[in-house]
Amino acid sequence: xxxxxxxxxxxxxxxxxxxxxxxxxxxxxxxxxxxxxxxxxxxxxxxxxxxxxxxxxxxxxxxxxxxxxxxxxxxxxxxxxxxxxxxxxxxxxxxxxxxxxxxxxxxxxxxxxxxxxxxxxxxxxxxxxxxxxxxxxxxxxxxxxxxxxxxxxxxxxxxxxxxxxxxxxxxxxxxxxxxxxxxxxxxxxxxxxxxxxxxxxxxxxxxxxxxxxxxxxxxxxxxxxxxxxxxxxxxxxxxxxxxxxxxxxxxxxxxxxxxxxxxxxxxxxxxxxxxxxxxxxxxxxxxxxxxxxxxxxxxxxxxxxxxxxxxxxxxxxxxxxxxxxxxxxxxxxxxxx
Numbered sequence: 001x002x003x004x005x006x007x008x009x010x011x012x013x014x015x016x017x018x019x020x021x022x023x024x025x026x027x028x029x030x031x032x033x034x035x036x037x038x039x040x041x042x043x044x045x046x047x048x049x050x051x052x053x054x055x056x057x058x059x060x061x062x063x064x065x066x067x068x069x070x071x072x073x074x075x076x077x078x079x080x081x082x083x084x085x086x087x088x089x090x091x092x093x094x095x096x097x098x099x100x101x102x103x104x105x106x107x108x109x110x111x112x113x114x115x116x117x118x119x120x121x122x123x124x125x126x127x128x129x130x131x132x133x134x135x136x137x138x139x140x141x142x143x144x145x146x147x148x149x150x151x152x153x154x155x156x157x158x159x160x161x162x163x164x165x166x167x168x169x170x171x172x173x174x175x176x177x178x179x180x181x182x183x184x185x186x187x188x189x190x191x192x193x194x195x196x197x198x199x200x201x202x203x204x205x206x207x208x209x210x211x212x213x214x215x216x217x218x219x220x221x222x223x224x225x226x227x228x229x230x231x232x233x234x235x236x237x238x239x240x241x242x243x244x245x246x247x248x249x250x251x252x253x254x255x256x257x258x259x260x261x262x263x264x265x266x267x268x269x270x271x272x273x274x275x276x277x278x279x280x281x282x283x284x285x286x287x288x289x290x291x292x293x294x295x296x297x298x299x300x301x302x303x304x305x306x307x308x309x310x311x312x313x314x315x316x317x318x319x320x321x322x323x324x325x326x327x328x329x330x331x332x333x334x335x336x337x
Contacts, residue, residue, distance in 0.1 A: 023161040023169065030157040030170040031177045037154050038181065049135050049151045050185045053084060056133075058105030060086040063094065065119050067168040068111040068175060075109070075179030081200050082187040091119040099123060107133045113155070113171045115143020124148040137178055139171060153178055208335050214301055215294040217334045218315045218324030219245070226251055226322070229258060229282035236261060236281045245312050245327055250285045256320040259285035262310070291316040294323055298336045301326045 038046040053060055060079050064072035072088050079086035089101050102108065108127055112120055115138040127134055128148060136149035139156035146152045155178050161169035198210035225243035227236050227250055240248045240263065247262040261284055269276060269284065276284075291314040292301050301313045305328055315324035331337045 019163065026159065026161040027170045027173045030174045033157070034155070034174060034177060034181070045151050045153055046181070046185075049153055049182060050189065052107050052133050052135060052151060053079075053182065053186050054189055056084075056105070056107045058085070058103050058107075060084055060109055061102050061106050061132075062086060062088045062109045062111065063091050063120060064088075064111035065091055065117045067172050068113060068117075071172050071175045071179065072109070072111045074176065075111075075183070078180065078183045079186070081197070082183050083190050083192045083196055084183070084186055091117070091123060094123050095119065099126060102127065102130060102132055104131055107135065109135045109137060110145055110149070111137045111175055112143075112145050113139045113168060113175070115140030115145035120145060137175055139174075153182075205335070209299045210297065212298040212334055212336050213294065214292055214296045214298055214315055214326055215324075217298050217330045217336070218294060218326045219330065220315075220324040224322065224325055225249060227281045228253070229280065229285075231281040233276045233279040233281070233284065236284075237266075240266075245325055247312055247325075248281070249289075249314065249322055249325070250281045251322060255322060257289060257291065257314060257316055257322050258282075260289040260314065261285045262312075289314050291320075292326070293317070298326070298331055298334060302328075302331050302337045305331075 038044065060076070062072040062076040062079075063069075069088075069090065076086040076088040087101070089098050094102075110120055110124075115136065121144045124134070124145065125148075133151075134149045135151045135153065136145045137153045137155055138145050139154070140146055141152060141154055141156065155171065155174045157170040157174050159165050160167060160171060194206070195210050198207045201207040202211055223243060225239040225245055225248040227239050227248050229250055229252070231239075231250075236248050240246070240261075247260050249260055250258045252258050261281060265284065265286060290304055290308055290310060292304060294315050294317075304313050305311060311328045313326045314322060315326060316322055328337075
């Protein structure tokens, strides 16, 4: 016997808007209802769950079926990206060999709204025999899952946002929120910093900003427009033109930076009508060049450029010896800005 799809009804825009707003209200209430469940004594369920995750020597193994499984994958990814090694194991596959991924040094976070899903409950006794701590994220406080758990995080909701009160909607939102709350509490307790986050996100914009150093993007060696104080003005101009950095660096005999001559100063001299034929680098160089260390982040060089309205920053060591130059174009190519 075949079943035909339900007959489509005329679309009611007002009804769609009403249901959307009702969904937001129901799911917001479901999340806000979790707040009271983490209040109270420091030995409450949420705090004990955080302590278990902090103490784990292995990984957090997240399990869940159906929509709870999709939520579990997201929670595992959030934990892993915020300093807590985690992975998702499908309960059905666990019954056929994947339970070998779970070790005695792990902690299991099992997710099920009812707490009675068969694929999960069948492996609970095995998890207990392994001696692995079990955290249950469930709406069934007296369910099989809850009774096997060391810690129960109650994610029960009053109703689903689905008008039939069937499709997991508010319940999965509550699960996601509980997972985020757990991850946030753990990362704060670990002292997790933006630099740590960047290390697990090297391909993202934040990773580039926090992992790219000045030494990675600076120009050095023969690409630098270096001159001495007694360099003629014509030779100074050739150095600026050849290297295309909008400046020339005037160095002392020991290679320490003396000053710089930027192209904006050149424009001022030309506009003033000054006779430049007999001038030297020393007579036209700028007083106070901006410099940064090569160990600094490239984003710091970008901020220095923005603060002072310049397009290049010198890179020098502690003794003031020139090591390189960072140009705004270099930062753009590296996608730091």
